[in-house]
Amino acid sequence: MQTRPLEGKVALVTGATSGIGLVTAERLAEMGAVVVVHGRDRGRIDGAVARVASTGGPPPEAAMADFASLSQVRAMCATIRARHDRLDILVNNAGLINGRRVITEDGNETTFQVDHLAHFLLTSELLPLLLAAREARVVTVSSNAHESAWAGIDFDDLTRRRAYNPYRTYAQAKLANVLFAYELARRLAGTGVTSNAVHPGGVRTRWGREAGAFSIGWALARPFLVSAELGARTSVYVASSTDVAGLTGEYFVECRPRSSSPVSYSEDAARRLWDISETLTGVASKATLPAAMEATA
Numbered sequence: 001m002q003t004r005p006l007e008g009k010v011a012l013v014t015g016a017t018s019g020i021g022l023v024t025a026e027r028l029a030e031m032g033a034v035v036v037v038h039g040r041d042r043g044r045i046d047g048a049v050a051r052v053a054s055t056g057g058p059p060p061e062a063a064m065a066d067f068a069s070l071s072q073v074r075a076m077c078a079t080i081r082a083r084h085d086r087l088d089i090l091v092n093n094a095g096l097i098n099g100r101r102v103i104t105e106d107g108n109e110t111t112f113q114v115d116h117l118a119h120f121l122l123t124s125e126l127l128p129l130l131l132a133a134r135e136a137r138v139v140t141v142s143s144n145a146h147e148s149a150w151a152g153i154d155f156d157d158l159t160r161r162r163a164y165n166p167y168r169t170y171a172q173a174k175l176a177n178v179l180f181a182y183e184l185a186r187r188l189a190g191t192g193v194t195s196n197a198v199h200p201g202g203v204r205t206r207w208g209r210e211a212g213a214f215s216i217g218w219a220l221a222r223p224f225l226v227s228a229e230l231g232a233r234t235s236v237y238v239a240s241s242t243d244v245a246g247l248t249g250e251y252f253v254e255c256r257p258r259s260s261s262p263v264s265y266s267e268d269a270a271r272r273l274w275d276i277s278e279t280l281t282g283v284a285s286k287a288t289l290p291a292a293m294e295a296t297a
């Protein structure tokens with residue numbers, strides 16, 4: 001039996017300093033992947049790297065960027081590109097729900113930037129490496145909270161000027177995750193790179209602690225939440241299992257493809273989000289995908 005199915009593969013897990021991301025990084029390393037552990041705080045990254053190293057997998061690497069700063073995301077990607085010529089697994093996991101409306105240095109609402117825009121930029125910047133791996137997998141950690149954004153993304157108020165509500169803002173960011181995962185799958189069809197979204201379940205992590213009044217309700221729910229170990233199962237499965245090789249454009253819950261909300265299937269909304277995300281992150285318009293593919297041909 002092959003005990004290390006990911007031997008020789010390189011994986012990047014964002015938000016790997018805590019909760020679901022940390023366990024995902026540990027499991028991928030155990031399976032033999034060289035894991036790049038992303039975080040925003042040096043001390044927390046060092047702690048996570050030590051935990052991932054203790055699984056006995058290949059020595060993990062560290063990558064630092066505060067996703068509230070797009071220039072930090074760009075700089076981190078440049079470092080990763082300098083170190084690696086391919087990326088087999090990208091788990092877009094970092095995320096937060098914010099109690100207050102905070103505008104980033106890039107002029108975006110923080111939840112939308114950290115949960116969606118930073119990952120849009122990161123995935124675009126690392127696309128040449130994903131394409132070079134041929135059968136790479138992009139796993140974007142969304143949430144069933146995306147269903148609460150039943151009316152779709154409010155494109156006219158992406159900075160949430162009108163009425164800031166932490167959960168509604170988070171729900172829209174998580175809908176953006178699903179729309180992005182599906183649109184990426186369509187744009188990468190035929191390249192061998194797959195893109196899927198996952199919902200990890202209600203998980204006992206540090207998530208939800210800085211969300212104002214929402215945190216109180218969430219704290220009451222803690223006894224009913226699952227462990228980070230269980231919460232990471234679907235991310236790890238979609239990132240690594242041979243069962244789902246080649247499967248793309250799906251939303252997974254409990255390791256099974258499930259339907260996401262009706263509005264998440266809107267190709268118009270996905271294209272609009274993609275175009276706006278390009279503008280807001282400064283990703284070179286339209287040319288990105290063909291240029292990246294030519295670079296690896």
Ligand SMILES: NC(=O)c1ccc[n+]([C@@H]2O[C@H](COP(=O)([O-])OP(=O)(O)OC[C@H]3O[C@@H](n4cnc5c(N)ncnc54)[C@H](OP(=O)(O)O)[C@@H]3O)[C@@H](O)[C@H]2O)c1
Pocket residue numbers: 014015016017018019020021039040041044065066067068093094095096114115141142143144199200201202203204205206207208
């Ligand atoms: N917990 C749940 O019930 C649940 C349910 C559905 C979906 N999710 C999703 O699962 C993912 C992981 O969340 P979790 O539950 O594991 O929460 P967590 O324990 O709070 O972990 C979140 C991770 O994201 C990182 N992060 C937060 N803000 C960041 C920023 N500005 N820049 C860079 N990294 C940042 C955190 O870094 P620090 O360690 O520095 O804070 C941490 O590594 C999120 O996308 C979340 O939306 C969670």
